[in-house]
Amino acid sequence: MKNIRFIVLGALFGIVLSKAEVISWYRIYEMFKFQSFHMYGIIGSAVVLGIILFSFFKKGTIKNYLGEKIMIEPKEKGFYRTIIGGTIFGLGWGLIGACPGPMFILLGRGVLSILIVIFGGLLGVLFYHAIKHKLPH
Amino acid sequence: MDFILEPWPWYIGGPFITLIMFFLFYYGKKFGISSNLESICAMGGAGKLHEFFTFDWKKNRWNLMFIIGTVIGGFIAFKFMTPDQAIALNPETISDLSEIGFQNAGVQYLPDEIFGLEALLSIKGAAILIIAGILVGFGSRYAGGCTSGHAITGLSNLELPSLIAVIGFFIGGLIMTWLILPLLF
Numbered sequence: 001m002k003n004i005r006f007i008v009l010g011a012l013f014g015i016v017l018s019k020a021e022v023i024s025w026y027r028i029y030e031m032f033k034f035q036s037f038h039m040y041g042i043i044g045s046a047v048v049l050g051i052i053l054f055s056f057f058k059k060g061t062i063k064n065y066l067g068e069k070i071m072i073e074p075k076e077k078g079f080y081r082t083i084i085g086g087t088i089f090g091l092g093w094g095l096i097g098a099c100p101g102p103m104f105i106l107l108g109r110g111v112l113s114i115l116i117v118i119f120g121g122l123l124g125v126l127f128y129h130a131i132k133h134k135l136p137h
Numbered sequence: 138m139d140f141i142l143e144p145w146p147w148y149i150g151g152p153f154i155t156l157i158m159f160f161l162f163y164y165g166k167k168f169g170i171s172s173n174l175e176s177i178c179a180m181g182g183a184g185k186l187h188e189f190f191t192f193d194w195k196k197n198r199w200n201l202m203f204i205i206g207t208v209i210g211g212f213i214a215f216k217f218m219t220p221d222q223a224i225a226l227n228p229e230t231i232s233d234l235s236e237i238g239f240q241n242a243g244v245q246y247l248p249d250e251i252f253g254l255e256a257l258l259s260i261k262g263a264a265i266l267i268i269a270g271i272l273v274g275f276g277s278r279y280a281g282g283c284t285s286g287h288a289i290t291g292l293s294n295l296e297l298p299s300l301i302a303v304i305g306f307f308i309g310g311l312i313m314t315w316l317i318l319p320l321l322f
Contacts, residue, residue: 003202005164010206011213013157018214019141020150025247026224029234032307032314035227041147042154043288049155050293057162070162075291075298076281082298086305089276089283093306094313096251096269099284100277101170103270104204108211111247113257113266120270122181125174127271128278129189135279 014105023105025097032094080136142220154289166199169286171277173197173204222246238322250322265321272309280305 020042021027031039056062057070064070093099096117098106103121106114158168176194180201183190194201226243234242239250249256256262277283280302282291288306291299 006202007206010203011210014207014210045151082301085279086302087309090306090309092272094310105211108208116266117270120267121274124271124274
């Protein structure tokens with residue numbers, strides 16, 4: 001079961017986001033009110049270190065576990081999809097204070113209500129694929 | 138040992154996220170949570186509703202394992218690592234929240250006004266939960282990623298689509314926080 005390592009990584013992710021209070025609705029509200037540096041510090045430091053990390057991937061200094069070069073799949077381009085999709089996502093994030101990762105972490109805390117949110121998330125995904133051909137991308 | 142039980146500062150949380158992203162890439166994968174929502178739909182038989190969901194979700198089994206891990210991690214952190222559930226919020230945030238109807242902000246980890254049983258059993262409360270979920274699910278797949286895929290991975294890779302998506306995340310979040318939340322509560 002080599003997938004067990006991903007359970008371990010996921011558990012670590014769940015612990016880190018819980019302990020750093022990223023999954024608290026209050027922290028997200030505070031972030032959008034610009035009343036705390038906390039969330040900006042977390043995302044900012046993760047990205048700055050990520051840029052350094054990816055530069056090592058691109059140079060080939062750091063290889064994957066098989067000794068191969070690590071490739072990062074580029075994101076799909078499209079102005080409308082990212083700005084409109086991003087805004088819709090942000091409305092939900094601001095309302096419920098949880099993006100997809102934290103939803104599952106909150107489930108682990110025993111927050112019953114989050115099951116409804118996750119169910120809504122699945123509906124949203126179905127809905128997107130049902131109407132995507134009509135949307136600008 | 139005390140440090141583990143205290144809330145972790147940003148300079149611990151942020152670097153840990155990068156470390157986890159490193160391991161995912163090191164093991165030949167990527168860091169993206171919202172695509173799991175598609176895998177769960179496919180696993181649940183959504184292929185009957187739309188051909189998109191006929192993809193082989195088993196290829197994403199590792200990522201489903203990752204989110205199962207996050208559930209376990211959330212449980213461990215809650216049960217054994219967080220004796221004090223209070224959030225040390227900015228006093229301004231607390232007074233802003235009390236103005237729009239949120240009492241005792243930060244005393245608990247989450248507001249009862251949104252996550253409490255009473256809210257869950259009310260029409261308004263249940264509607265907020267499901268609509269927020271739909272917005273997050275729909276928006277993340279339309280944008281092609283969520284906080285992990287766009288804000289962390291995409292920005293680390295200096296991608297323009299991710300920068301635009303993150304600007305969108307903030308437009309939406311600011312509209313919700315400043316304009317809509319005060320109307321809802």
